[in-house]
Amino acid sequence: MVSLDDAVIARYEKFGKRFEILVDSQLVELWKDDPTSIDIEKIVAIEEVFLDAKDGERPTAELLEKVFNTLIFKPIAEIILSEGSIQLTAVQRKKMIELKRRQIIQHIHSNAIDPKSKGPHPMTRIELALDESRFSVDPFKKLELQIKDAIKLLKPLIPLSFENARLAFKVTGKHYGSVSQILRQYKEKEEWMPNGQWVCIIEIPAGMKGELISKVMNKDSDAEYKEL
Helix, strand or coil, rough: CCCCCCEEEEEEECEEEEEEEEECCCHHHHHHHHHCCCHHHHCCCCCCCECCCCCCCCCHHHHHHHHHCCCCCHHHHHHHHCCCCEEEEEEHHHHHHHHHHHHHHHHHHHECCCCCCCCCCHHHHHHHHHHHCCCCCCCCCCCHHHHHHHHHHHHHCCCCCCEEEEEEEEECCCHHHHHHHHHHHHHEEEEEEECCCCCEEEEEEHHHHHHHHHHHHHHHCCCCCCCC
């Protein structure tokens, strides 16, 4: 449940009246993508419906029944979230835009490489290219769609190649636990060697290669790896 200080207003209008609830804007996005992924109780700051959340003005039971055909908060909140709109202050909007912009830059940095150097573009280069392309971040548009839009604008400005890399790691048994936590989500197959070493083959976006190798070597300085 989001705190009242961090909550934003979700607003739904009908019969000339406004109905508002206080919500976590980030969780609303997740809920809209998949309503079964998160409970309404976790999205809202308080299980109350307002005519004006700032003044604390509440609708009558008769009005709620007329508009939503129920007095139960959850189905009312679902209607407001699915059919209404999110009201942001300038500060809240700026914060959401900057967060989403960082997510877009991080995704491109981790998943794309420069086809000449075969390494990832520095995040600063991606950020400057986004500025040059005049890409505008929408705080409510799905991240996946905005990543596609950003890549389309960036390709004429910086060379981008989306390739996968397959790596094999050989790790000493005593470091298996910490290293497997890093690699398990990318794992294709694994095997224990007779000498107690653990071998794992993974497939990842090529842009992640250097960072992932560094993480593994920090856990086990005797680890071995090679690209397949």
